[in-house]
Amino acid sequence: MGIRRIKKYIRILVWGIVVSWINNTRYKTEVTLYLLDILLSGLAYAFLGKSVAYQVGISQYGTENPIAFIVSGLIITHLVNTAYQRTSMSARGIYGIMKSPLPLWLGLVQNVVMGYLWSFFALIINIIILYSFGITFNINILSAIILLSLSLLIMFCLGVLSAGCNLIVKKGDPIRFLTTALTYYFSGRIFPVQVLPKPLQKMAWILPQTWIYYLWRRVLFSNVSLLQIRHDVMILFLMNIILAIISYLIFSYGINKIREEGLIL
Amino acid sequence: MIIKTVDLTKHYILRGDGGRRVIVANDHINIEVPKGEIYGIIGPNGAGKTTLINLISGLLKPTYGTAYILGYNIRKVGYKINEICLTSFSGEDNSFTGGFGRIPAVKALKYLAGMLGVEGNLERRAEDALKLVGLYEWKNYWPIQFSSGMLRRLELALLIMYDKPILCLDEPTIHLDPLHAKQFRDVLKFLAKRKGYTILLTTQYMDEVKYTCDKISFLKNGKIIFTGTPEEMRKRVPSQHIFEFITSSLDQTLEKDIEKISRVVRVESKSNNDKVKLRVEISDEISEEEKEKIFSEIISILSEKTKIYRVREREPDLNEAFIALAGEKYDGNKEN
Numbered sequence: 001m002g003i004r005r006i007k008k009y010i011r012i013l014v015w016g017i018v019v020s021w022i023n024n025t026r027y028k029t030e031v032t033l034y035l036l037d038i039l040l041s042g043l044a045y046a047f048l049g050k051s052v053a054y055q056v057g058i059s060q061y062g063t064e065n066p067i068a069f070i071v072s073g074l075i076i077t078h079l080v081n082t083a084y085q086r087t088s089m090s091a092r093g094i095y096g097i098m099k100s101p102l103p104l105w106l107g108l109v110q111n112v113v114m115g116y117l118w119s120f121f122a123l124i125i126n127i128i129i130l131y132s133f134g135i136t137f138n139i140n141i142l143s144a145i146i147l148l149s150l151s152l153l154i155m156f157c158l159g160v161l162s163a164g165c166n167l168i169v170k171k172g173d174p175i176r177f178l179t180t181a182l183t184y185y186f187s188g189r190i191f192p193v194q195v196l197p198k199p200l201q202k203m204a205w206i207l208p209q210t211w212i213y214y215l216w217r218r219v220l221f222s223n224v225s226l227l228q229i230r231h232d233v234m235i236l237f238l239m240n241i242i243l244a245i246i247s248y249l250i251f252s253y254g255i256n257k258i259r260e261e262g263l264i265l
Numbered sequence: 266m267i268i269k270t271v272d273l274t275k276h277y278i279l280r281g282d283g284g285r286r287v288i289v290a291n292d293h294i295n296i297e298v299p300k301g302e303i304y305g306i307i308g309p310n311g312a313g314k315t316t317l318i319n320l321i322s323g324l325l326k327p328t329y330g331t332a333y334i335l336g337y338n339i340r341k342v343g344y345k346i347n348e349i350c351l352t353s354f355s356g357e358d359n360s361f362t363g364g365f366g367r368i369p370a371v372k373a374l375k376y377l378a379g380m381l382g383v384e385g386n387l388e389r390r391a392e393d394a395l396k397l398v399g400l401y402e403w404k405n406y407w408p409i410q411f412s413s414g415m416l417r418r419l420e421l422a423l424l425i426m427y428d429k430p431i432l433c434l435d436e437p438t439i440h441l442d443p444l445h446a447k448q449f450r451d452v453l454k455f456l457a458k459r460k461g462y463t464i465l466l467t468t469q470y471m472d473e474v475k476y477t478c479d480k481i482s483f484l485k486n487g488k489i490i491f492t493g494t495p496e497e498m499r500k501r502v503p504s505q506h507i508f509e510f511i512t513s514s515l516d517q518t519l520e521k522d523i524e525k526i527s528r529v530v531r532v533e534s535k536s537n538n539d540k541v542k543l544r545v546e547i548s549d550e551i552s553e554e555e556k557e558k559i560f561s562e563i564i565s566i567l568s569e570k571t572k573i574y575r576v577r578e579r580e581p582d583l584n585e586a587f588i589a590l591a592g593e594k595y596d597g598n599k600e601n
Contacts, residue, residue, distance in 0.1 A: 008382065008384070011379075011384075012379075012380065012381075012382050015376065015379035015380040016380050018376055018379070018380075019376045019377065019379075019380045022364050022365070022368055022372075022376055023363050023364035023365060024364055025364065026363070026364035026367035026368060027364065027367075095324070098324060098344040098347065099322070099324065099344075099347055099353050100347065100381055101347055101348050101352070101381050101382055101383075101427050101429065102348065102381060102382055103345070103348055104344075110380070256326070259324065259325055259326040259343070259344070260325075260326055261277065261278075262277065262316070262319070262325060
């Protein structure tokens, strides 16, 4: 891939951000309510953290503060989940990209980039909430960069897998169920995994999201170096490779299926 | 040839409780479209027009055969042909929804084109495209307030900005009124004749075929049963002489009497309130004298028992040719 082509792709992605901004900000009330909603839910979680002292399992996430634990769950969700949400497209959405002059992979990446414009605002609001409750970060930058790359890739792969399933089953995507319902309970987003009964705890660590929330909190609050978390990062890396292969195969199969059968929804 | 299909075939498997059943949506389709031509794919509903467009756009995989688009084998490049040289569009598509409906048209075009990889001075290119589709004076207004016809032309402006030499349009003027449809067709003609675009389109509107298409293929049950110019298609109607009478009333014996006249091929009538429209088709191989004689005979039969309000003689139109090719009976209500 030449420099010229890379520049072109970057330009297309930047246009995506501009378009996302324009497309959403034209409805001013909606945008205001969206931002207000993030603020209110962030505050609600912060107050929840303040009122409920988690006795179990917080310390191993790198913080003793329940507010830090719970609001960071929101921050991590906004940080990594967009990569999943915006890739997990409907069959019609995928078909739209196929019809467009963009390569399919670029269309998917562009959709993610467009989504991050809005996650960015959510991220900022929640960081402000944390600061307003007197909580500060203690981040290891190198670990954060590596973890960001790995978690974005893993969520992107999950999104592609989900889109592939949408192409195959049309409705009722099991990956979406896995990444929303199961993540909510088992990933440690809102409460530590240690709160769960023992058998469920073991199951929870099968989910890549559980590793993502666990590692991110440690990187955000206790300045863990890459060396300290190398084993966990390796597990995440292996999950990434496995998911990348599975999602590629399922997505290709899905594309092939709609090209064979047509878009029967 | 810009587009060439070679025995292009598509089978679908029907789903439901009726057991496994294979339907042939396109059966060994062979068409050739040279540069700058507008090629129409027509046929009754379910004939396989959209399937053919989707096969050529690489969105569907052929069961057998292939298509070559600017020399690219569609079996190899698949839907990536949309990145290379072809733009596909359905009349139901609408890019100017949401926020894009609420910014000036020229900006909406600019941003959408940029997002889809169009390079260069986007604002100028957007303005040029708007000029081409006749919307330049509306460039600073919100698309959401445009009429359906204007929106469709705005879509076309976006397609023009992609700058791909081939347009595959699936019923591009669907739901448009005759005036807006004509404006859209004018732009298509301009693009083909002046800009060298090659356009493949499906349509149900015979006006569109007559006005726009250089050549057409008529699909029926997935097979091409006719290829030629619109005029050649019109001449496929069995009878090229049609008399139409508007009368006060008509009983069946009158119709039968007219049918008995030598060289009369078909007689049909349709009641509308207190009037009746009678349509008489006369055999092709007939001299002017014979025709006049038949006409006089019909008039004398009719004037005995009914009142004649209006008479006219005409050639069959493309709608009748369509119906003749599709193998259906003529229905006076379908006339334009």
